[in-house]
Amino acid sequence: MKILGRIDGSIYGAIRSHSSVSRAIQSAAHGQHGANHHNLIIAAVSSLSCPSRSLRRTRSESAAPVCAGTNISNSAYSTITTPNYRRPSNSISFTSHTPQKRNQNHTSSAAAAAVEPYWPVTPCTLPSKSREELLSFLDYYDEVTVEEQLEFLRDPYRRGYAPAAVQPLRLSEGPHDYFSPSPEELEMGDQEVQQTLSRLRSAITQKLLRANSISNDDIYDVYRSLPEPRMHYLSGRQRHALFAALGATERKNAKDMLRYFAVVADVKNAGFSLTRTEWNTALSFASRYVGASSQTETEAALHLWREMEHDAGISGNEVTFNILFDVAAKAGKFALAEMTYQEMITRGHHFNRYHHVSLIHYFGLKLDSSGMRAAYKAMVDNGEVIDTRVLNCVISGFLRCGEETSAEFVYHMMKKSDDRSKLIPQRDYSFNKMVNKVLLMFSRLSRKHPDLSDGPQSATALTPDLATYRILLNYYGVRLGQMSQVVQFLDEMKFFRVPLHGSVFLALFKAFSIHGGNPNTAWSVKRLVDVWHAFLDAFDGGANGLYINTWMAMWVLRAFAICTDSKEEVLAVYEELRARWPADDGTDAFMLDFLHNLISEKGWGPNNVPLIPM
CATH class of the missing domain: 1.25.40 (Serine Threonine Protein Phosphatase 5, Tetratricopeptide repeat)
Known part of the structure; x- marks a missing residue:
């Protein structure tokens, strides 16, 4: 047995490493009739505690008749071999046969004499036990074979440990799934639960009306205080409002992503459905929770997309493909980005303003200024509204391509835009999100009614904003170190009433x-x-x-x-x-x-x- 061999070797090495222990055990074995194990342990402990003390015995002191096998170096039950200074190649410990005397390859007759027994050895044989006697060591046996028991362990259903049925992902835009559960089907709970639900509804409403008035941490803490399963206390409308509140983050990070996916898991386990918009938000979290996307985020986005289409059976829309295209381009997976672009065309999805901006950014990452110009021209020809965000993407791409003159020309044209745009309110995250929704609506309207396309564009701000100056300061200040340009940009920030921000400092x-x-x-x-x-x-x-x-x-x-x-x-x-x-x-x-x-x-x-x- 390999395990016993390892045990034998470990004991052998431990005792042989302490010479006084080895000598003490041998001497004690010769001096005690029957080679009692307790005597061996006492001798070893005594030698370890008093290493200077010698336990030698003379031959006359141990000249008492003993049974063969008392010599510890030749015992069939011993873990100690002959006092040789190298470990034997084949240990006979824990074997059933009677050990035979072997002549080791010693270099001197003195060494050979040292291992000779003091008197002739008379073999002792142990009585063998019958099968019935060996089986009697256990109290009882089950009527089962090894093969049957292994098969029983391999079958979780027979053991009663069958895996729980996993709720499938459900994506639906149908009215029944959207509003399920209805208020009449909700768990009511006690008074404390009702107070928690009231606080949750108030926090969600406050977040949706004024995004900066309450944090998502507060909303999630109130939600977590509900008893499980939490989703059974929320109506369909409240569930979708909760997703909208948790998805409204200015900068996506890992904490927001994990929080959002925890709520997705609660909905999935409760058997309710998600909308395509909510799943696209989850896809966006998985791909954009870090500042710089990598292969990890790309694979996560593709996995969620595959789960959306294969498991839930819902095809992705233009928002889905825009997210996939964006994360692939930012991660440097240009071949994957082009495949996503072609798949979007094959499925007949219409390009909205988000995809046009992503396409401009894609060519900028590839250092292709001609492609940037072509993508910008296609966006204008498609009737999309051009605003400051689009021009910021163009400036960033030109600077990445090293075309500073082209970037400065775009910035100069932005400064020359209508002065009335300086009268717009301060542009924060909530304002920009609202503007994007309005611009998407205007784009759809202008495609149906081309004669109305001039109205939305004339009302759109094109002046530089905080993102514009952040791009310029990072390039001319951090990268080039041109103090004169930095001072000019800071002065122009005051003229355009761009507030100071931490990113500027x-x-x-x-x-x-x-x-x-x-x-x-x-x-x-x-x-x-x-x-x-x-x-x-x-x-x-x-x-x-x-x-x-x-x-x-x-x-x-x-x-x-x-x-x-x-x-x-x-x-x-x-x-x-x-x-x-x-x-x-x-x-x-x-x-x-x-x-x-x-x-x-x-x-x-x-x-x-x-x-x-x-």
């Missing part, structure tokens, strides 16, 4: 950390301090869109470390940041570790640096 601090530190650079310490004070004033004044997170704090500290080359300045800025970022043990530990690494890279030494908590 982030681009500036990045530019200082990359291009600062040289004596003759335009990215001087004085300008860095001015930007820093402006950031603090705006942040303390409660300006919208300003934030201090780990990403912002890291670039601020890098900028001061490179431009000032002063540990005292960096520590002072660190304390200013620490007093303002959200209280979080994880953030504190991460930023403190980053500070130590930054100071170590600069070679400033650990003096006066806050200690990392253990």
Whole structure:
């Protein structure tokens, strides 16, 4: 048996590694009649506890008649072999045959004499046991064979552990599925449940009316406080409103994605249906929850699309294919993006404004400016409304292709657009989402009535917005380091009443950390301090869109470390940041570790640096 062989070897190695133990066991074996196991253990423990103590016995002291096999090196039940300093090649331990004496290949007669027994060995045989006696060791047996029991274990239905029936994915736009369950079919619950439902309805309504008035965390926490199964307490209308609220996120992230998919799982397990729009939102979460899409997000989107069409039997619409095309292009899977494009054409889906913008972005990623121009022209010819977002995509693509002159021309044309567009209200996430819906409606209207196409376009804003200046500042500031261009863009932001945002300051601090530190650079310490004070004033004044997170704090500290080359300045800025970022043990530990690494890279030494908590 291999297991017993390993046990035998482990005991052999453990005892042979301690020479005094080996000698003690051998001596104890010769001196005790019957080779009692307890005596062997006591001898080993005594030797381990008192290693200096010798347990040798003379030949006369152990000259008592013993049964053969008492010699531990020749016992059939021993795990110790002859006192040889190498492990025997074939262990006879735990074997049924009587061990025979072997002459080891010793190099001296003294070594050979050392293993000779002190007296002749008389073999002892153990009485064999019958089958009935061996079977009597167990109390009872079931009337089953090994093969039958293995078959029983392989069959989960016979064991009563059959897998639960998995609810299939259901996508439906039918009125019955959409409104199911009706208010009459709902679980009522007690008074506490009714209060929770009232708070949930109020939170969802508040989110849909004013997106920034309540967070999705609050809505999800109220939903999670319902008893399971939660979906049985929500009507069809409330279920769809919950999906609409959880899907309204300005920037998709992993937390929002997991939250949304948890609700999808609840709906699926409850046996209710989802709409195609809700599944497309799940598809969008799976592909866009990270800043830069990769093969992982592409595969996740394809898996959900396959589940949508193969399991639920619902074909994707133009929104579905636009999401697939967008994630494939951003992940650099251009062949897959082209296949998606061809599949969309084959199925006869009409290109909406989202797909046209994705196509412009696709050619920009491929550094094909001619393709960008062709895609933009096709969008105009198709009657789609051109707004600032479309032109921002064009500027970004031209800059990626290295055509700065073309990008500046587009920006110049945006500045020359109708001055009345400066009178529009502040454009935030909710406003932009509403504008996109209106533009989609205008596009459908203009295709049916071409004579009405001029009205929506004339009312659309084409002036630069925050996204425009974020693109320009990241290119001319972070990449090229042209301070004069950066100053011009900041002045023009004031003219077009574009509010300050954290992304603008982030681009500036990045530019200082990359291009600062040289004596003759335009990215001087004085300008860095001015930007820093402006950031603090705006942040303390409660300006919208300003934030201090780990990403912002890291670039601020890098900028001061490179431009000032002063540990005292960096520590002072660190304390200013620490007093303002959200209280979080994880953030504190991460930023403190980053500070130590930054100071170590600069070679400033650990003096006066806050200690990392253990």
